[in-house]
Amino acid sequence: MNSNKPTAYNNRLGIKGWVYAGNYTFERYLYIGHRLSGLGLIAYMVLHIVETANRMRGEEAWQGLMALFASPPFKIIEYLLFAMAVFHAMNGVRLIITELGFFLGKPKEPVYPYSSSIKRHRPLTFVIMGLAFLIIILGGSSLFFP
Amino acid sequence: MTDKTITPREITFRVRRYDPDVDTVPHFDEYRMHVHDGMTVLEALHQIKAEKEPTLAWRSSCRMGVCGSCGMFINHLPMLACQTQVLHLDSDVVTIAPLPNYENVKDLVPNLEPLIEKHAAIKPFIIHTNSKEIDEPTGEFLQSVKERESISQFTHCIKCGLCLAACPTVATDPLFLGPQALAQAYRYTADNRDCGLHGRLEAIDIFHGPYQCHLAGACSQACPKGVDPAFAIQLLKRTLVLDSIGFGKKKSSLAKVMPLADVVKAIEEFAPPPRTVK
Numbered sequence: 176m177n178s179n180k181p182t183a184y185n186n187r188l189g190i191k192g193w194v195y196a197g198n199y200t201f202e203r204y205l206y207i208g209h210r211l212s213g214l215g216l217i218a219y220m221v222l223h224i225v226e227t228a229n230r231m232r233g234e235e236a237w238q239g240l241m242a243l244f245a246s247p248p249f250k251i252i253e254y255l256l257f258a259m260a261v262f263h264a265m266n267g268v269r270l271i272i273t274e275l276g277f278f279l280g281k282p283k284e285p286v287y288p289y290s291s292s293i294k295r296h297r298p299l300t301f302v303i304m305g306l307a308f309l310i311i312i313l314g315g316s317s318l319f320f321p
Numbered sequence: 322m323t324d325k326t327i328t329p330r331e332i333t334f335r336v337r338r339y340d341p342d343v344d345t346v347p348h349f350d351e352y353r354m355h356v357h358d359g360m361t362v363l364e365a366l367h368q369i370k371a372e373k374e375p376t377l378a379w380r381s382s383c384r385m386g387v388c389g390s391c392g393m394f395i396n397h398l399p400m401l402a403c404q405t406q407v408l409h410l411d412s413d414v415v416t417i418a419p420l421p422n423y424e425n426v427k428d429l430v431p432n433l434e435p436l437i438e439k440h441a442a443i444k445p446f447i448i449h450t451n452s453k454e455i456d457e458p459t460g461e462f463l464q465s466v467k468e469r470e471s472i473s474q475f476t477h478c479i480k481c482g483l484c485l486a487a488c489p490t491v492a493t494d495p496l497f498l499g500p501q502a503l504a505q506a507y508r509y510t511a512d513n514r515d516c517g518l519h520g521r522l523e524a525i526d527i528f529h530g531p532y533q534c535h536l537a538g539a540c541s542q543a544c545p546k547g548v549d550p551a552f553a554i555q556l557l558k559r560t561l562v563l564d565s566i567g568f569g570k571k572k573s574s575l576a577k578v579m580p581l582a583d584v585v586k587a588i589e590e591f592a593p594p595p596r597t598v599k
Contacts, residue, residue, distance in 0.1 A: 182341050183424035183432055192421065192492020197397050199487070199539045206489055206537035273536055276559040282474040285547025292552035293538035 202293055202300065209266045212259040219256055254318055258311045265307035269300060327408040332356045334365060336377065337418040339425050347425065349416075350374065356407045362417065363391055363402040366429075379429035386545055389481030393429055394418040399483040399543045420486040435495070436482045439502040442524045445509055448517025460578040468513040475508035475553050477546045484540035484550050496529040500540035500550035503531050507557035518564060531558050 193210060196203040230237050243249065273279055273296055280295040331353055339347035352369045363381055370377045381391035384403045391402040396416055407415060423431035449455055484500035485491045491499050498506075506525045510518045525531065534554045541551040563569045579587070 183426050184339050184341070184344075184347060186419060186421050186423055186425040186431065187495065188421045188492040190493060193489035196489075199398075199537070200542055202536060202538040203489070203542075206535050209535055270536055273555050274558040275562065276556055279552055279555055282471055282549075282552065282556075284470070285474050285477055285549070287547065289544075289547030289549070291538070291541040291547075291549045292555070293536075293541050293549075 200293060201297070205266055205269075205300070205304075208262055209270075212263040212266075215256070215259045216263060219259075250319065254315055257314050257318065261310050261314065262307050265303050265310070269303045272299065327358050329355065329357045329408070330413070332365075332407055333414045334369060335414060335416045336366075336369070336374075336429070337416075338377075338428050339419075340376075340427060347418075358408060360407050361403055362393070362395055362400075362405045362407055362415065365407055365415075366402065366417070377429075378427045387479065389479035389545075392420050392431070392481045392483045392486065394420055394486065399486040401481060401483070401545045404545055420482060422486050422488070422491045423482065431482070431486075433480075433482050436480060436485055436499070436501060439498050440480065440505060443498070443502050443506040443509075444517060444521050444524065445505050447509065447512060447515045448520050449514070450516045454578060458578075460580040461584050462514045463577045463579050464513055472508050472511050475504050475511075475548055475550075478505060478508075478548050478550075479546055481545065483543040483545060487539035487543035489537050489539060490533050490535070494529060494533060497533050498525065498527075498530055500534075500554060503534070503557055504548060504550035504553035507553040507560065510557065510560060518560070518569070522561075525557070526561055531561065534558075 194207060196207055226240065229240050244253075278296040278299040279292040280290075283290075332355075334352045334354070335349045336352065337347050338344070338350050352373050354365065354368060354372070356365065361384075363384055366377065366379055379391065379393070379402070381403065382388040383390070386401055386404045389401070392399060393402050394400075394417070395402065395405055396410055396412060399420055402417075417429065419425045419429045420431040423433060423435065426432050478501060480501065482501065484504075488497075488500055490497050503525065506521055509515050510521060531554050534551070536551060536555065538551050541549045544550060560569065
């Protein structure tokens, strides 16, 4: 056998492993949303610093930039940013609640068919996601129809 | 499950093959065979090996969901091959691959070393502070039914590694301790006979520790024994938070000890009834 040949294949899923949820449950999709919205908010923070730095280029450049941000495409981007922030915050609240052990039930003897804490806290998940959806809709109406 | 789905029929098995001596990347081979009601994926693999492909490699032992050896990625979900009935998958094509997030040694054989190393890192044993009682035991440590019930669910782990294969965080962070080790860290930390939380902090209260878990729940969905590792991780987080702000459960230096004489007496009290059949 060639000693330089790898003796095993790297089977780690990598990015695909968290971006693709396949047949997993609803919470698995929330995981993706939480990470993507988190990355989106980080990207916004960087762009926001770049944007505000334009103030150094003078009043005219700044006004031009503000006019660009008032255009319809940027309104939509702004709304997506708002939706990301709301989803991330609300899902974060859900995670904090569960990390403190609330709404998960109590450990019990695993007897088939097994009941998992994920199912036990799903009502909380639906309530929080429902609230997030409502805030996103209301925010959109005030943003687009002030 | 409708009768139609469990009707015995021809099923195509797409089995991922990889031989490190020959292949640089894995490929899929297809085998078509008749499947009868009740046939498990493990039985199908045995039949494929016996009749079609004698070089096919996988790992299995007990064939009854106890040893945890035959974890595989079956139709894109981690499952035990011995517990999965082919016809219950409700698909005419069954794709079988080795567990992801582990190195693939050959065909369907994953290298579970990272699982074992992470498990060992969290000190998976009862840690006492009273070394005298350990060296010269005067009795048995007491544990009430309630205390046992609070950890019993998490003691059923068979270390099959399905949870790490399902975990989206493990997919991108090889150093993440993972659901199995963290669940076991909670199992021992919450044990009333254990005083080892602070002894384990070095291993578990780290960047790649429980706070990398964002409750995807995939580990609990995959667990074939109902251990619910995601639940244990959340309880571990709570334990760590409460401990860090000084509200942790105050454990005595050691669980109460039942003297040996009382242990013998208790055993006698719970002795089986006399034989009725000679």
